Amino acid sequence: MQDHIYKVIQLVGSSEVSTDDAIKTAIARASKTLKHLRWFEVVETRGHIENERLTHFQVTLKVGFSLEER
Amino acid sequence: MQDHIYKVIQLVGSSEVSTDDAIKTAIARASKTLKHLRWFEVVETRGHIENERLTHFQVTLKVGFSLEER
Amino acid sequence: MQDHIYKVIQLVGSSEVSTDDAIKTAIARASKTLKHLRWFEVVETRGHIENERLTHFQVTLKVGFSLEER
Amino acid sequence: MQDHIYKVIQLVGSSEVSTDDAIKTAIARASKTLKHLRWFEVVETRGHIENERLTHFQVTLKVGFSLEER
Amino acid sequence: MQDHIYKVIQLVGSSEVSTDDAIKTAIARASKTLKHLRWFEVVETRGHIENERLTHFQVTLKVGFSLEER
Amino acid sequence: MQDHIYKVIQLVGSSEVSTDDAIKTAIARASKTLKHLRWFEVVETRGHIENERLTHFQVTLKVGFSLEER
Amino acid sequence: MQDHIYKVIQLVGSSEVSTDDAIKTAIARASKTLKHLRWFEVVETRGHIENERLTHFQVTLKVGFSLEER
Amino acid sequence: MQDHIYKVIQLVGSSEVSTDDAIKTAIARASKTLKHLRWFEVVETRGHIENERLTHFQVTLKVGFSLEER
Amino acid sequence: MQDHIYKVIQLVGSSEVSTDDAIKTAIARASKTLKHLRWFEVVETRGHIENERLTHFQVTLKVGFSLEER
């Protein structure tokens, strides 16, 4: 893994179901346009409330991907 | 949404089930006495352990609500 | 000023005009229901964008007020 | 202690005597209007100086209280 | 707004006029190449000084935009 | 609970299932060699991605345990 | 600009007008006794409130200056 | 002191008397099982409240000790 | 207090007696060479340990003083 270079981008995923699902949603979306995704890190967990009910979770992630083969 | 004013309070919700459930518990309690809840942000996730088992999750939230109609 | 006690609350003010105006808007609103406001501290400066234009600034403040005469 | 909900408020206590006394002063004041206080956490320790002498300590606390029986 | 995905990028805008203008300058530039900008958050406010005068403000922003229709 | 002393260690648990499960995995492992575990606090939530899919969550915890009876 | 050495000091400027003016006030004052000021960075933005009105902004700055020709 | 190696552990001491006493309590306990303690650093100061009175202070410390002669 | 300018310096005071005494020691020393000291803020609390006993507390302070009459 020596001399590898990674780029880290920041994404916000959301889900009506759970915080874990919001993470998966963001990674699924990132994998459509980026290859070699390697890891993520949760930066912030938020959510929206309407009519006194939690409507969706919103998780901000840092996602790292390898620049190797680009 | 211009010129809106929000107040932000801090709550700790707990749950034997999950971190997501601890969040929902806190919001349900807040909605009993406050109206116009708009968003939350997770500040801290903790929990208690008894007899070597996790007994409940405890999540500290900032919750924002609109002061509009008060 | 010895033995004084203050309470600190968190507010979010917004303004279409400027960040300074968003601060003043929040303080004006707080002074409707609270007396003896003494100081504020900016916690976060954000804003919303619509149709590629900044529509309003949104400033989160801590506001301290004296509990003396309550 | 499962499914308990707490609210966390921020107070500033001051004392001419000591930082510990400033903490106690804030808690004594809070207990006049709030019940079920459970814990505190020191956020910031400051103080004022006049005529080259420390005149009083000023300690900012987060104070948590149970919303159970309210 | 459920299941939306946002990307967050970091920009530095500068202005000889004001901090608010530095923010607007950065957003105007971002909107040339990106669509669906939704919000910004101020990360850092700096500036340069020459000949003992402030020559320009420099504001670092996080800017979030929707990946919906891309 | 007066005059109690606790030690705080840092652990990283992982799980293919959920962030909550990663927490439980770490606590179960800690309880094999340590007694009197009392609380935990989430320090960081990360995860690994392979072939564009989230393979496992990885949660860093601080875990506190009592030194009483050792 | 290689091998240059800078010193960084911390100043608090205040203004009845605006946060930007509080910054300029601090830099104007610093330039009376220091030469080769190069940059500033905002550390904290606060303000005082009297009779329910914002009386002045107070901005804490780090200011860097070159030690070259001293 | 060159090429020395230290280990840093985290402890929580408590005391009914004062924050300083909570620090001393933690160090006294640590010195029972560890040698060559060199320094400490306060990480967090908290406390418990019962029946509207502060019952004990709780101070979290990092404590460093030399691995030299082990 | 409008348009006042303050300078903030950082000092470390120590004391064999208490953390509060370490703060007072630092302020007493600062007042020998600086006038118009106005406030302090605790940045860090540390201490040294020798022969398994706490030998002295060491408190790092930011101290603000007015540049008015200089």
Next chain:
Amino acid sequence: MQDHIYKVIQLVGSSEVSTDDAIKTAIARASKTLKHLRWFEVVETRGHIENERLTHFQVTLKVGFSLEER
């Protein structure tokens, strides 16, 4: 340098040799696809260990580049 706009991206460089070399590796890679790189800032320094030996350093950087001529 007035009214310039910069974009800031985050990269992770690695090297078997040194932390400084990991920084240079990341900048060399960035300069293949980006022009007008202006500055970097170290965000985090980590590394991997195998068979009880440090195998490579891994440095996370923020890298700023001018959007001027794009």
Next chain:
Amino acid sequence: MQDHIYKVIQLVGSSEVSTDDAIKTAIARASKTLKHLRWFEVVETRGHIENERLTHFQVTLKVGFSLEER
């Protein structure tokens, strides 16, 4: 790497030569008593000065190791 558990400890290494060497010194010492070391992260870089010369660098690390085979 699923369901692995790691423990993270904190060490301070020092060296008269370089910051990188201080890191290696700490890892070499840790590997004498711990197996399965996996990664490190720099927490703080400090150093001592005597007779106006830097005498040694001192780097605080978090070091993670697998609890697998213990």
Next chain:
Amino acid sequence: MQDHIYKVIQLVGSSEVSTDDAIKTAIARASKTLKHLRWFEVVETRGHIENERLTHFQVTLKVGFSLEER
């Protein structure tokens, strides 16, 4: 070392060679006008890039010195 008082100043050193050399450059410069330097702590590591090459490292330090004999 009891009852000693230290002052802490902030310096930025730069070097074309290495981060360690930037630290040494800043300390060498400080020792020209200050005596009794005791320790330093790295606050930030940055650098400049020109023509796609790293031209110099820039390290911000806190430097502590004893006020004993002044």
